[in-house]
Amino acid sequence: MNTNISGKVIVITGASSGIGLATAKKLSELGAIVSLGARRIDRLETLVEEIKTNGGQALARSTDVTNRENLENLVRDTVKEFGKVDVIVNNAGVMPLSLIESLKFQEWNQMIDVNIRGVLHGIAAVLPYFKAQKSGQVINISSVAGHIVAPTSAVYSATKYAVRAISEGFRQEVKPYNIRTTIISPGLTESELSHTISIEEVKTSIDEMRKMSIPAVSIANAIAYAISQPEDVDTSEIIIRPTSQPM
Secondary structure, three states, X not given: OOOXXXXXXXXXXXOXXXXXXXXXXXXXXXXXXXXXXXXXXXXXHHHHHHHHHOOXXXXXXXXXXXXXXXXXXXXXXXXXXXXXXXXXXXXXXXOOOOOHHHOOHHHHHHHHHHHHHHHHXXXXXXXXXXXXXXXXXXXXXXXXXXXOOOOOOHHHHHHHXXXXXXXXXXXXXXXXXXXXXXXXXXXXXXXXXHHHOOOHXXXXXXXXXXXXXXXXXXXHHHHHHHHHOOOOOOOXXXXXXXXXXXX
């Protein structure tokens, strides 16, 4: 698995918990150098110390993906520290589900800002480096909700459909620069996403569904698989979900 992973410098957003944290640990175990961004810097610093104790290399920066300069600084510091950047995993996301009739305007804007603008900011931050070196990989975390829509998920699904559209358009545009683009679409996965749901009955329903969740390391393994492929292999999308998940 560590073929084509060891020695790569990989930026991961939303790395303080869930999929991002599991991915940081997995890729570090496989020999990657990881650069971690999230708002909760205390958690990131603890993770960096754990990685370093285990013989890995890592750095952490407080990063709000809705702030373009935060992501530019994360990538710039990564290149300054490690000499290059090979992969970005745009993982940061929020999921405050609600019926549209609940008119949760602030939550809609939050999903648009984090789930869509955050991905665009991540792509923009690494693109100059990838173009200059004529290599790189962008991995964007979408969701099974980017393939299907259900009550309460309309806006969240819209943001995840957007991630898939952005990823596919980007893939087609950057072929001259030998940049790979991968979409990872998880199903029910252990994470803190349901913590952002403000309507108690919706949260209760989702928490009940999430009892069938697969561990975050399952998604980390899929990310590692996509990175590990030879440079002439572009794994365009992986959908990964619990065997028991009906949708």
